[in-house]
Amino acid sequence: MSTQDAIIAKLQDGLAPVSLEVENDSHLHAGHAGSPGTGDSHFSVRVVSEKFEGLSRVARQQLVYGLLKEELAGPVHALAMKTLTPAEAD
Amino acid sequence: MSDNPVFERINQEIGGNDVVLFMKGTPVFPQCGFSAAVVQVLNHMGVPFKGINVLEDMEIREGIKEFSNWPTIPQLYIKSEFVGGCDIVREMFETGELAQAFADKGIELQDA
Numbered sequence A: 001m002s003t004q005d006a007i008i009a010k011l012q013d014g015l016a017p018v019s020l021e022v023e024n025d026s027h028l029h030a031g032h033a034g035s036p037g038t039g040d041s042h043f044s045v046r047v048v049s050e051k052f053e054g055l056s057r058v059a060r061q062q063l064v065y066g067l068l069k070e071e072l073a074g075p076v077h078a079l080a081m082k083t084l085t086p087a088e089a090d
Numbered sequence B: 001m002s003d004n005p006v007f008e009r010i011n012q013e014i015g016g017n018d019v020v021l022f023m024k025g026t027p028v029f030p031q032c033g034f035s036a037a038v039v040q041v042l043n044h045m046g047v048p049f050k051g052i053n054v055l056e057d058m059e060i061r062e063g064i065k066e067f068s069n070w071p072t073i074p075q076l077y078i079k080s081e082f083v084g085g086c087d088i089v090r091e092m093f094e095t096g097e098l099a100q101a102f103a104d105k106g107i108e109l110q111d112a
Helices: A003-015 A057-067 A069-073 B005-016 B033-045 B058-068 B086-095 B097-104
Strands: A019-024 A042-048 A078-084 B019-023 B050-053 B075-078 B081-084
Touching (some): A003 A042, A003 A057, A057 A069, A057 A078, A057 B081, A057 B086, B033 B086, B033 B097, B081 B086
Parallel strands (some): A042 A078, B019 B050
Antiparallel strands (some): A019 A042, B019 B075, B075 B081
16 A cells, blocks of 8 residues: 555544545655655645544644554655644635 | 653753744754745744754654654744644744734744
């Protein structure tokens, strides 16, 4: 399973999102300091889930980071996030 | 958890400075686009801040992630409180919440 697929699977599982988009932005960061150059290092996520209801921005992202702990300890170096509730996404 | 000795150093930094940014590189020479983006927002707003270059200090680099339960750099603190990383800072800047947060905490902005 690719890193991108693993991210999708874990967020589907953990957040039961109404909408989920995961993009691999690694090519935009190739060659900068600290970039591993694996093509599997930088992702952006836009996720809409009821689970974010009542949570601060920090708590929402901590929830996502928690679900992707393994990926962040491994290949993933950066994760840009938009974490929205269904009401905010309208 | 609190027995991690680096936490004391982190507490000293965030307690001794109103606005602290843990970043890759320095405010003048950021070495990562996400760190650079936060520096740009702070400079644009005219916020005096202390930048801490985690690339020069492995202990802080790993310690800060555990301290805030946040696995990535940059990380912004206002008056010892963790505000967020690049996405959150940018969002809060765009909505005006960041200016409000500085005002609420009594941080004076300089004319940028």
